[in-house]
Amino acid sequence: MIERRKIVELWQRGDAAALVTLVRVEGSSYRREGARLLIAANGEYAGSISGGCLEAEVIRKAAWLVRDGAVIERYSTLFDDTAEIPYGLGCGGTVDLLIEPAGTPEFTALMQALEASLHGGSFTCESALPTAGQLLRRTIQAGDWQLATRNSSPDMVRFETAHMFREVITPPQRLLLFGAGDDSRPIVQMAALLGWHITVIDSRAQWANPERFPDAARVVRQASLHDLSLGPNDAAVIMTHSYEQDRAWLAALLPLRLRYLGLLGARHRSALLVAEAAALLGWDVARACEGLFAPVGLDLGGDGAEAIALATIAEIHACCEGKIGVSRRMTAEMVAEQVADGGASRYMQEQCAL
Numbered sequence: 001m002i003e004r005r006k007i008v009e010l011w012q013r014g015d016a017a018a019l020v021t022l023v024r025v026e027g028s029s030y031r032r033e034g035a036r037l038l039i040a041a042n043g044e045y046a047g048s049i050s051g052g053c054l055e056a057e058v059i060r061k062a063a064w065l066v067r068d069g070a071v072i073e074r075y076s077t078l079f080d081d082t083a084e085i086p087y088g089l090g091c092g093g094t095v096d097l098l099i100e101p102a103g104t105p106e107f108t109a110l111m112q113a114l115e116a117s118l119h120g121g122s123f124t125c126e127s128a129l130p131t132a133g134q135l136l137r138r139t140i141q142a143g144d145w146q147l148a149t150r151n152s153s154p155d156m157v158r159f160e161t162a163h164m165f166r167e168v169i170t171p172p173q174r175l176l177l178f179g180a181g182d183d184s185r186p187i188v189q190m191a192a193l194l195g196w197h198i199t200v201i202d203s204r205a206q207w208a209n210p211e212r213f214p215d216a217a218r219v220v221r222q223a224s225l226h227d228l229s230l231g232p233n234d235a236a237v238i239m240t241h242s243y244e245q246d247r248a249w250l251a252a253l254l255p256l257r258l259r260y261l262g263l264l265g266a267r268h269r270s271a272l273l274v275a276e277a278a279a280l281l282g283w284d285v286a287r288a289c290e291g292l293f294a295p296v297g298l299d300l301g302g303d304g305a306e307a308i309a310l311a312t313i314a315e316i317h318a319c320c321e322g323k324i325g326v327s328r329r330m331t332a333e334m335v336a337e338q339v340a341d342g343g344a345s346r347y348m349q350e351q352c353a354l
Contacts, residue, residue: 001172001195006046007038008115016102017041018062019110022049023072023129023165027093034167039063049097062099070100070136072129098129098136098165105149106138113140113169123169131163172197173320176228178249179239179264180207180219186309187237188213194317199228202240230256235316237296239264243273250277254291260319262296262312270294271330271338286332293319293329 010016020037022029030051037047037055039062048055054075065071076094100107106127113123121142128137140147173196177184180202191198192215199218202208208221220227230236236258238249246263250273253261263270278288297311298318318324 002193003036003047003195004114005118005195007036008111008118010038010040010044010046011102011111011115013040015041016107016111018066018102019100019107020049020058020062021098021100021165022095023098023127024096025093026095029093029095033165050095054095054097058097058099065099066101070098070104070106070130072131073097073099098127100136104136106136109138109140109147109149113142116142117169117171120171121169122171125167125169127165129163129165134163173316174199174231174234175316176201176230176234176236177239178202178236178245178253179241180204180209180212181239181241183264183305183308184239185212186306187312188215190309190313191215191316194313201228203245225252225256230258232257233259235260235262235320237262237264237312237316239296243269247273247276247280250274250292251280254281254283254288257291260316261292262315263292263294264296264308264312265294267295267330267334268338271335274330274335275339284332285335289330289332289335295330 016038018039020039022031022033022035025033030053031049035047035049037045037049037058039045039059043059045055045059049058057075058073065073074094074096110125113121113125117123124141126139126141128134130136138149140149173194175191175196176199177187178201180200184200188198188200198213198216199220200208200213200216201220201223203221205221208219210216210219213219230253236253238246238253238261240246240249246265250263254277263273265273274288274292274294275285278285281288293315296315297308298315300307300311300314302308302310315324
């Protein structure tokens with residue numbers, strides 16, 4: 001997502017020359033379909049379509065290749081000096097690149113969709129790829145709104161499937177941190193590197209300071225769930241370090257069934273929070289555990305705020321990408337065990353004694 005931001009920023013400068021999109025992969029590839037490279041007239045570029053093995057070649061030839069309009073260029077990354085397809089570099093696959101000139105209605109419509117997606121828009125883009133005697137055509141749709149560029153029409157989906165490239169352009173991943181302590185800062189920094197949209201919420205004025213979180217889109221001191229407009233694709237981490245606030249946010253957020261909900265804290269503390277939040281909601285503990293990652297983060301090892309941040313961001317990213325594997329999240333049995341052996345009660349007694 002940070003790559004998309006850089007591409008849009010380069011386009012907004014007004015000197016774009018060509019846009020390259022990875023539209024088909026056979027075998028293995030460093031990048032997935034939909035990866036982009038925007039090239040400026042002076043040779044500056046943003047984005048990437050490989051691990052660095054194709055960019056120089058494409059940048060050098062792009063202006064010449066699109067002199068008569070958009071084209072498809074095929075590159076083999078298999079190491080084979082005898083191959084007819086240029087040019088083997090040992091990455092293990094073959095890629096098709098759509099290279100289109102800047103300034104066309106198709107180019108402008110796509111760039112406008114990419115820009116709008118950074119502000120929360122979601123679009124479906126269908127491109128009929130250029131072939132012999134057929135120019136590039138593109139349709140972009142958002143909900144009931146549809147834009148068909150020149151020579152395009154709503155029935156473009158009936159175009160030969162092999163010559164269609166369809167993609168869904170989604171907004172940046174939203175991450176909400178409920179807690180603005182020092183351990184929240186590296187989480188914000190790492191999430192920003194991924195281009196996520198980050199909101200930090202904390203009622204304590206000395207912590208909820210925008211200067212402490214320059215990479216966050218919003219730092220909020222007072223917020224209700226209505227104000228935050230949370231949706232099913234959002235991710236959230238509860239880490240206020242206040243037992244009462246954590247419990248309140250947990251009971252409020254669990255029913256929303258977010259894409260990711262994490263709870264920071266020791267296992268016995270988290271167990272008691274889950275049990276009490278479930279009771280407040282009238283749920284059984286198993287139902288509460290299904291929608292929660294606690295303790296938060298993958299078990300990567302290490303200690304300190306930065307290590308916890310890395311484990312947390314890694315788990316959120318894996319969950320959002322549908323790649324979550326081994327997690328430390330609790331089960332109902334684990335909660336019962338912690339509550340039954342008095343660990344949670346001892347924790348509360350210790351807190352009350354402080």
